[in-house]
Amino acid sequence: MATNIYLSTFVILMAVAVSNILAQGFKRLSPTYINLLMGLVVGVLPLTNAAVLSFNNEIFMAAIIAPLLFFEGQNTRVLIVRRKRHLILGTAVGLAVAIAIIVGSAVHLIGGIAWPLALIMVAISAPTDATALDSVTGGRQLPTHVGTVLRMEALFNDATGLIILQAGVLWYTSGHLALGQNLLSFLWSAGGGLVFGAGVAFLLMVIRQSLLRSRWNFPSSQIIIYLMTPVVIYLLAEVWSMSGIIAVVSAGLVYNGEAQRSRFSDPRQFHLSVQLINFGSEILNSFVFVILGILLARIMTGYQSTTVTGHWFWLGILVYGLALIVRYGYARLIRLKPTAALIFALGGVHGTVTLALALSVAVLTAGDNQLVLLVETVVIILSMIVPTILLPRLLPADLMAERMPPKITKMRQAMVAAGLARLTQLTLTAAVKASVTYDLRDQLRENRLTSFLRQWGRRSWEPVNFTGDEALQERRALMQAFDAERQYLYDLVLEHRFDSKYIYSLYSEILLAESLVLDPDNQSE
Template identity: 80%
Template sequence: METNLYLSTFTILIAVAVSNLLAQGLKKIAPTYVNLAVGILVGLLPFTNATVLNFDNEIFMTVVIAPLLFFEGQNTRVLIVRRKLKLILSTAVGLAVAIAIIVGLAVHVLAAVAWPLALIMVAISAPTDATALDSVTGGRDLPAHVGTVLRMEALFNDATGLIILQAGVLWYTSGHLALGQNLLAFLWSAGGGVLFGAGVAFLLMLARQALLRSRWNLASSQIIIYLMTPILIYLVAELGQLSGIIAVVSAGLVYNGEAQRSRFSDPRQFHLSVQLINFGTEILNSFVFVVLGILLARIMMGYRAGSMRWLWLGLLIYGLALILRYGYARLIHLAQSHAVIFALGGVHGTVTLALALSVSVLTAADNQLVLLVETVVILFSMLVPTLILPRLLPTDTTAVVMAPKVATMRQAMVAAGLTRIEPLILTSAVRASVTYDLRDQLQQNKLSRFLQQWGQSSWEPVLFTGDEALQERRALMYAFDAERQYLYDLALEHRFDTKTIYKLYSEILLAESLVLDPANQAE
C-alpha cells in the first residue's frame, strides 16, 4: 500500500509537471484545461491509470484542498471580507440555499426524482471554484466588483453545500427532513469554523511572532509550523463537527494581516514564505485539475450504456442554477451585462466531484446517476463560460503590446551595466565571467558557453580568490547600480507601466542579494 501511494503521487506529480510545461507552449489555452486534458489522458491509458490509487476524499481534502484554500484566504484582505460581509452571506449562504430548494424541487417535479436524491444532487453542485473561474475568462479581467463577489462566494459556499448535502443524506437514509437540526448544524459548523480557525491561527501567529523576535527564531522551524497550520486546523475542526473548509479560510484571513505588518522583521524568511505560497498554490491548483481529469475519465469509463437521463438531469440542474444566479445578480442591482458574467461565473470543479464521491449511502444505481449528473454539471459549467465570457469581457492587449518593449528595455538595461564595467581594471578572467553573468539576464548565452562556464566552476578548485573575487563582486555591483539607474530614469519619463519597471528592478535586487548575501550563495 505504501509503495502504491508513492507511485500514485509520483504519477500525478509527473502529470502536473508535463501539463504545466505544455501550458507554457499553448498560450491560447488556459493552463487549467491543459491540466484537465493531461489528467483525462492519465485516466484513459491503462498503464498510468493503474498506477493511481482510488480517490480518497479525506486525504484529498486534508492535504490538497485545505492548504489551497488557506493560501487563497491569506491572499484576501480581511477589510474586503468585513466590508462585503452582508453580500458574502447572502451569496455564499442565501443563494446556495435558494438554488438547493428551487432547483431541487424542479428536479423532483419535472424529472420524477425522489426529493432527498434531488436535494443531494443540487447540494453537491453548490460549491463554486475560484481557480476554475480563472480558466474560463480567456485571460481577461472580470469587472472588479463581480470578480470580488465571485471569489468570496467560492471561498465560503463550500460549507453551505456540505451542510445541505448532509441534510439530504439524512433525509435519504431516514426518510425525515429535520430542518431545525440542520439549521443548528449549519450554525455550529460554519460559525464554529470561523471562530475556531481564526482563534487557532491567532494563537499560532502570536507564538511565531514571539519566536521571530527572540534568539530562538529559526526559519526552517517557522516554515514547518506555517505549512502544517492548515492541515492541523482542518483535521481538528472536522473532528469537532465544524467546517474545516471555513476554518482554514478564516485562518488564512488572519495571516493576511500578519504578513502585511511583519515582512521586514526577517526579510529572508518572509521572502521564502512568499515563494512557498506561490509555488504551493501553483502546484496544488494544477494537482487539483489533473486529479479532476483522472476522475472524469474513470467515471466515463465506468459508465454502462443505457438511459441518457443523467445527461438532461445535469443540463436541467446547470440551466436552472444559471437562471437563478442571473436573477440574484439583478436583485443585488448588478447591471445586466455584469449579471450575465456573475451567472456564468459559478464554475464548478474538484470540490463538487469530491463531495459526489464522498456520499457512500446511495444505492449503486443512484450513486452512478449522481456521479454522471455532477460530471455534466462540472463540464458544462466550464465549457459554457469559456465560449461566452471572452465575448463579454474587454480584450486586454497590454501584455502582447508590451512584450517587445519589455525585451528592448531589458536589453538596454543590461547594456547600461556592461557599459559601466568597461573602464574598470579587471583581469581577463573576471571580465569574461562578469560579462557572462550580465548577459545571462537576457537568457541569451548559448548552451556551449554555459557548458564551458559549468566546467570551470565544477572542476577548478576555486574560480576566484583574493583580489579577483573582490574585483568580480565590485564589477557586478557597479553594473547592477547602472541597471537600476537606467530603470529609475525610465520611470521618470512615464512611458512604461510602473509594474513592468518594478518587476525588472526587483530582479536586479534579487541578483544583488545572490552576490552579497552568503545565505543566498551556492557553494
C-alpha cells in the same frame, strides 16, 4: 501499500510537471485545461491509471484543498470581508439555498427524480471553485466588484452546500426532512468553523511572532508550523463537526494582516515563506486539475449504460442551466447591471470539490450513485466550457497586457546593455570581464547551451576559481553593473510611458540577483 502511495504521487506529480511545461507552448489555452487534459490521459491509459490509487476524499480535502483555500484566504484582506459581509452572507448562504430549492424542485418535477436525490444532486453542485475561475476568463480581468463577490462566494459557500447535502442524505436514508436540526447544524458548522479557525490561527500567530522576536527563533521550524497550520485546523474542525473549509479560510484571513506588518522582522524568512506559498499554490492548483481529469476519465470509462440511461446528460444540462438562471436573477436582485449579472452567473465555476462531494456520498444505491456522478460530471464540464466561450466576449481585452511582452523584452535588453556599458568603464582582468559579461548576458537567457557547458566545465574542474583581487573585482563589477541597470529602470519609471508594475518586476529581479552576490548564505563555492 507505501510503494503504491509513492508511485501514485510520482505519476500525478510527473503529470503536473509535464502539463505545466506543455502549457508554455499553448499560451492561448489556460494551463488549467492542459492540466485537465493530462489528467484525462493518465486516467484513460491503463498503465498510468492502474498506478494511481483510488480517490480518498479525506486526504484530498485536508492535504490539497485546505492549504489552497488557506492561501486564498491569506490573500484576502479582512477589511474587504467585513465590508462585504452582508453580500457574502446573501451569496454564500441565500443564493445556495435558493438554488437548492428552485433547481431541486425542477429536477424533481421535470426530471422525475425523487425529492431527496434531487436535493443531493443540487447540493453537491452548490460549492463554486475559486481556483477554477481564473481558467475560464481567457486571461482577461473580471470587473472588480463582480470578481470580489465571486471569490467571496467560492470561499464561504462550501459550508452551505455541505449542510444541504447532509439534509438530503438524511432525507434519503430516513424519509424525513429535519429543517430545525439542519439549521442548528449549519450555525454550528459555519459559525463554529469561523470562530475556531480564527482563534487557533491567532494563537499560533502570537506564538510564532513571540519566537520571531526572541533568541529562540529558527526559520525552518517557523515555516513548518506555518505550513502545517491549515492541515491541523481543517482536521480538528472536522473532528468537532465544524466546517473545516471555513475554518482554514478564516485562519488565512487572520494571517493576511500578519504578513503585512512583520515582513521586515526577518526578511530572509519572509521571502522564503512567500516563495514556498507561491510554489505550493501553483503545484496544488495543477494537482487539483490533474486529479479532476483522472476522476472524470474514470467516471466516463466506468459508465454502464445498462444501469443508468442517457437521462443523466439532460439532467446535468437542467441543473446547470437552471442554476445559471437563478444566479443571473440573484445578481439583478443585488443591482448588478445586465452584463455584470451575466458575468456573475457564468462565474459560478465548479471543479474538483464538487466531484469530491459526489464521491463522498456513500449511502446511495449503486444506480443512484452512478446517476449522481454522471450528472455532476456534466455540470462541471459545462461550468468550465460555457464561461470559457462566453466570458472573453463579455470582458474587455487588456490591450496593455497584450502589448507588453515584446516591450518588456526590449526593456530587459536595454537594461542589460546599460550594465554591459558600465563594465567598459572599469579596470578588469580579461578573465573577470569575460565571466561578468557572461553573467549579465544570462539575464537575457540568450547564452547558448555550449557556452554554459564551457562555463560549467571551468567552474567544476579548474583547481582554483577567482580568489583575492580577482574575486573582489568580480563582485564590484557585478555591483556596478546592477547599479547601472537599476538606474536605467528608475529613469524609465520617471518617463511614465509604461505601467510601473512591469518595470518593478524587472527591478526586483536585479535586487534578487544582487542578493546572490552580496549574501554569503546564498553563495555556492
